[in-house]
Amino acid sequence: MPSPFEILGVEARFDLDLAALEKRYRELSREAHPDAKRSATLGASIDLNAAYRALKDDLSRGRALLEARGVAMGGEERENDPGFLMEVMELREALGDARDAKDLGKVLVLATRVRGFYDASKKALTAAFASSDHAIAKHHLGRLRYYRRFLDEVDVIQEENELA
Amino acid sequence: MSLLQINDPSAGPRPIGIDLGTTNSLVAYVSSLGDPIAISDCDGIVLVPSVVHYRGDRSLVVGPRAKELAVDFPEDTIVSVKRFMGRGAEDPETRRMGPYRFASATGPVVRFEVAGRGEVTPVEVSAEILRELKDRAEDELGQVGGAVITVPAYFDDAQRQATKDAARLAGLEVLRLLNEPTAAALAYGLDKKQNGTFVVYDLGGGTFDVTVLVLDDGVFQVKSTGGDSQLGGDDMDRALASKILEALGQAAPSPSFTRYALDAARAIKHALTDSETVTTELSHEGITQPFTITRADFDALIAPLLARTGAACRRALKDADVSAESLDGVILVGGSTRVPAVRAFVAKTFGREPLGDVDPDLVVAMGAALQADMLAGSAKNDVLLLDVLPLSLGVEAMGGVVERILPRNTPIPCEAAQVFTTYADQQTGFELHVVQGERELAVDCRSLARFTLRGIPPMAAGLARLEVRFSVDADGLLHVTAKERTTGLEQKVEVKPSYGLDDATIERMLEEAYEAGESDIEKRSLAEQRVEAERVILATDKALAEDGDLVTEDERTKIDRALTRLREAHAGTSHRILASRIEELEHATHEFAGRRMDRAIRGALRGKDLGAIEDTTKDARGLERAHDRS
Secondary structure, eight states: OOOHHHHHTOOSOSSOOHHHHHHHHHHHHHHHOTTTOTTOOHHHHHHHHHHHHHHHSHHHHHHHHHHHTTOOOOSSOOOOOHHHHHHHHHHHHHHHHHHHTTOHHHHHHHHHHHHHHHHHHHHHHHHHHHTTOHHHHHHHHHHHHHHHHHHHHHHHHHHHHHHO | OOSSOOSOGGGOOEEEEEEEOSSEEEEEEEOTTSOEEEOOOTTSOOOEEOEEEEOTTSOEEESHHHHHHTTTSTTTEEEOGGGGTTOOTTOGGGGSSOOOOBSOSSSSSOOEEETTTEEEOHHHHHHHHHHHHHHHHHHHHSSEEEEEEEEOTTOOHHHHHHHHHHHHHTTOOEEEEEEHHHHHHHHHHHHHTOOEEEEEEEEOSSOEEEEEEEEETTEEEEEEEEEETTOSHHHHHHHHHHHHHHHTTOSSOOHHHHHHHHHHHHHHHHHHHHOSEEEEEEEETTEEEEEEEEHHHHHHHHHHHHHHHHHHHHHHHHHHTOOGGGOSEEEEESGGGGSHHHHHHHHHHHTSOOOSSOOTTTHHHHHHHHHHHHHTTOOOSOOEEEOBOSSOEEEEOGGGBEEEEEOTTOBSSEEEEEEEOOSSTTOOOEEEEEEESSOSBGGGSEEEEEEEEEOOOOOSTTTOOEEEEEEEOTTSOEEEEEEETTTTEEEEEEEEESSSOOHHHHHHHHHHHHHHHHHHHHHHHHHHHHHHHHHHHHHHHHHHHHHGGGSOHHHHHHHHHHHHHHHHHHHSSOHHHHHHHHHHHHHHTHHHHHHHHHHHHHHHHTTOOHHHHHHHHTTOTTHHHHHHHO
16 A cells, blocks of 8 residues: 555655645546546545545644654554643643633633644654654654644634634 | 427437525536526526425425415425435424424424325425426426536535435436535636635525635635534524514414514515615514514624624634635625625625625536536536535444544545454444534434444454445445455445435335326426416406406406306316416406506505605515506
C-alpha cells in the first residue's frame, strides 16, 4: 500500500504547503474520480480521498510521516511527561469551571493560551522531523493530541453558548 | 402530448435534474446548446407546489390544485412532506404544528391517514410529486433518462435513502443524489466562470444548509458543510401562525384552523418582504379579526431561528479552515432567503453583501440538470464535483458511547474498516449499531441501522477477527460489509434500518405501482379536472348570485347550459370531456367576468384615497392586474 505522500505525489515532509496540497488533490481527482473518468475505479477515488484527509491534518500527517519513515508508533501517541500531564489537567479543570460558570471570556482566554501551546509544539515537531529526531516527534504528536481535544471542547462550549 | 414535437425523437432519453423541495419542486434539463432550462407548465409556471391531495375515490391531485384544496381538506392534503422523510413516527419533528391524522404513534416510519388510501408513507407522497415532475418532463422532452435528485446537504443517511426509495417508486433511475448547495454552486459557478472560495447559504422551506466550497477551473470542492434539517421557512410560518391563532382565540385549533393559520402566516411573511407593516383581516369559519404586524415584530419572532443558522455558519467556516474575510462570495439559495432579516443576518455573519444575481428558487434544479447531463455522458463541460459526508458516522461501543468511524466533512466516496472480536466462546453472530451525528452518546445521535453479522466460525472468545468495512458512496449513502479475517470468510450482513422502509416493503410498493400503471395517470387527470370543474362551478354560481344583473338574458341561457353540461361531465369518467366542458363554461362567462372586474375596480376607487385601496388589496391575489386596469 503506497503512503499518502506517494498517492498525492508530494515530498514526505511535515511542513507541506497545504494550499498546494489541496490543488494537487483536485488535479488528481480529475483522474481518480469515477465521475470524471469512466475508467477510474471507486477504490482509486477512496484511496485518494483517504490520503488527502491524512495529509491535511497536522496529527494524521505526523503519524503518516512516522509510518512512511518506518518508525513504529506503538498504538496511540501519548505524552507521559508528568509536568505536561499536570499542566493539561489543570487547564482542563479551569475550562470545566469556566464552562459551569458560563464565563465565555475565561473560556476564550484559556483557548488562546492552548492555541499558543499548540503552535509551539507544532514548531518543535517540524524541527524534530527535519532533524529525524523521531522520539521527540512522538512526544510532540502526543501533546498536539491533548491540545486538540482541549480546543474541540472549547468549540462545543462556544456552540452551546451561541444557542443558549 | 402535443402534436408538434419540437425535440428530435432520435435524440433518445434526456437526463433530468429535480429539485425536490419542501415547499416547491421543479424539474430542469440541459438543452442541446448546453444551457440548463427549467420546465414550465402550460401557464409558464416552473414551480410545482410540493403538495399532494388524496381523494376518497383513490385518485389524487398534485401541485397547484392540491395546494388550493389544503384549506378545505387539511387532513387529506399533505404539505411539506419532506420534513417527514426518513423519520420515525415518534420523532418530535413529526408532532409539530400540523393538521394531519397519523396512523400510529410509534414505528420506524411516519404514516398519514388519508382519504381513499388508508395509510400513506412520506416516501409514497414524495413519489407522487416526483411522478408529476417526471410526467411534465416527458411532456416536454418525450423520453426521460436518468435523474439527479437534490437533497439538503445535511440530510442523514435515512433521509437520503428515503429520497432514493421515493424516486424508485416514481419509476425514476437515480443517477445521483446531489447536495442542494453543491448544485447551486455548480449552476452559479459554470455561469460566471469564476474561481475562488464561496459560501452557499441555503434556507429553504424546511431545511437549512451552509456549505463552504472552492471553485477551481471546473472542480467544485466542498470543504465543509453544516446545517439543520429541521429549520426553514416553515418554522417562520409556525411562529407567526401561533400569533394568528392567538388573535383568533384558538387555543386548541382544529385541523382546518391550523391550515388556515399556516397559510395566512406564509402570505403575511411574503407581504412583509416588500412592506414595513401588513394590516389584514383574519377570517375563518365565521371568526373575523383585524391583524396588524410590523416587520420588526416579525424579525423578533424569527431571530432565534437565525441565531441557529449563525452557529452552523461559524462551524462550517471553522471546519473548512476559512475565514469570512477570505471569501470571494456568498450565494443565497432557497425561498426563505428573500426575507429581509435573513439577508441582513447573512451580510452581518459573513461581513459582506450576498451575491444578488442568483435566482434562489431555480438555481438548485439548474445545477442538478447540469450534473445529470455530465453523468449521462454528454458533458460539454470539464467539470467535477467533490463532496463530503455531512455528519459523522460511528458505532455504538460499550457503555453507549459512540466510536467515531468517519468524521463529518470527510470527502466522499470514502471507506473505513474497524476490527471487532467476539466476547463469548462459540459466538457465531454479532450486532452493530450504526449511528450518525456529532454527540458523544449513541442515544443522542441518529440511529441509522442495526447490522447483524452471521456465520462467524465458532471459536473461543476473542479469537475471531471481524473486519467491518463502512463505505460511503458518492450519493452519501452508507454500505456495510464484513469479513472474518482468520478464515477470510465473507460474512452475511443483515440490515435492519432504524427508520424508513425495509427493502421488502419497497419491493412490494414497486409491484403495486407497476400493476396500477397506466390507469393511475388517467385517474389522476380525471381527479385534477374534477377539482377544476368544482372550482369553476362554484365561482360561476357565486358570481351569478353577486352580480347576476350584469348578464344579458342570452348570456344567461348559454351559461346555464354550459353549467349543466359541465355537471354531467363531472359525474362521468372522461377527463377529456370534462376539460372541454370547463373550457366551454369559461368561454360562456368570459365577457361577464370582464364586466365584473370593471365594477369591482370602480367600487374600490369610489370615495377612498389611494392609500386605503392599497391596504385593502395588499394581500389580494391578482393585485397587479387590478392596478393595470386602473
